[in-house]
Amino acid sequence: MKKRIGVLTTGGDCPGLNAVIRGVVRAAENLDFEVIGFRDGFEGLLPEGGNYMVLNDANTAGIMAQGGTIIGTTNKGNFISKVGKGDITQIKAEVMERARSVIRCLGIEGLVVIGGDGSMTTAHQLFEGGFNVVGVPKSIDNDLEATARTFGFDSAVACVCDALDRLHTTAKSHRRVMVVEVMGRHAGWIALHGGFAGGADVILIPEIPFNSEKVAEAVMAREKAGHYSSMVVVAEGAHPVDGDQLLRQGDTVGEVRLGGIGEAVARDIATRTGKETRTCVLGHLQRGGAPTTLDRILGTRFGIKAVELIHQGIFGAMVSYQNYNVRHVPMADAVHKLRLVEPDCELVRAACAVGVSFGK
Secondary structure (H helix, E strand, O other), rough: OOOOEEEOOOOOOOOOOHHHHHHHHHHHHHHHOOEEEEOOOHHHOOOOOOOOEOOOOOOOOOOOOOOOOOOOOOOOOOOHHHHHOEOOOOOOOHHHHHHHHHHHHOOOEEEEEEHHHHHHHHHHHHOOOOOOOOEEEEEOOOOOOOOOOOHHHHHHHHHHHHHHHHHHHHHHHHEEEEEEEEOOOOOOEEEEEEEOOOOOOOEEOOOEEEHHHHHHHHHHHHOOOOOEEEEEEEEEEOOEEEOOOOOOOOOOOOOOOOOOOOHHHHHHHHHHHOOOOOEOOOOHHOOOOOOOHHHHHHHHHHHHHHHHHHOOOOOOOEEEOOOEEEEEOOOOOOOOOEEOOOOOHHHHHHHHOOOOOOOO
8 A cells, every 4th residue: 555644624714725735745746655635624534434535636736726625624523622712622532543443544644634723732632642643734813822824814814905905995985984803813913914904093903902982082083183084903802901702692612703893893983983884894705715825835835844744754743934934843832822912012013103003
């Protein structure tokens, strides 16, 4: 039997996943590995014989520019181990054994797990259970501590910036306040970078609890200066100094679902200022579409590095981007540690220097 590498994508989708898959396949074929792509994340490890497709140069040609993932993904199922900020559950022993049987039966020498913090938490449990696992960090939130950047983030920021460019014109035409809610559960990187690049006047992020009165004051200060429209970007996890994050109703399997803060901020601004406000929730638009050039390159480099680690017999590691180089770190250093925005970081100070309010 030819040497085999397994690969799966798990958790929320994002632009760049297919670039990683293509990088894994191209690098693996050069080292004479066959690549097995497990469908629908970790769940593909459970059916008898596995639920998978053989990946090769022919069926991965041209996928780098595509959003999503050709092998599917899920953030539900039997392998959910991270159920909230800091809350961990153990994967059931019978689930681990079924997955181990499939890996053994298919002759998988190493498994590439492409996912975010929750996925890396699961991957680390698999490694501790004896699986040969290598992690590839994926997150539009850019919130993994052990890597300076995750692929998917740049594409999400580009989506936010494009939305702000479009909304500026309608806001000015009607002299409105436009409140744009973006993703960012516990980390405000998307709101900060997207808002800064898109010329937002107010940026609200989870790391800097905001004062609603200060937000209204910033809008009225612009009014007095002759700027009759304002753009407010708010991360879904942002919250006022005297309040908590807003949760969506419905399915709470895995991480809790946040949302609604944009509408709440818009209502408050309207009440305090008397100005007409509108809300735009970008939601999953930030996860869809073609990846940016940066995410295509970074995703491909991550996939290549993951294969190199398996070839070298280095497991329990996660690929990491540091100082413009792709390296690797112990997976234990990559889980349970979120990389958050420092409230006094250089980019926050730069935004303040050009008049952006953080509601402080």
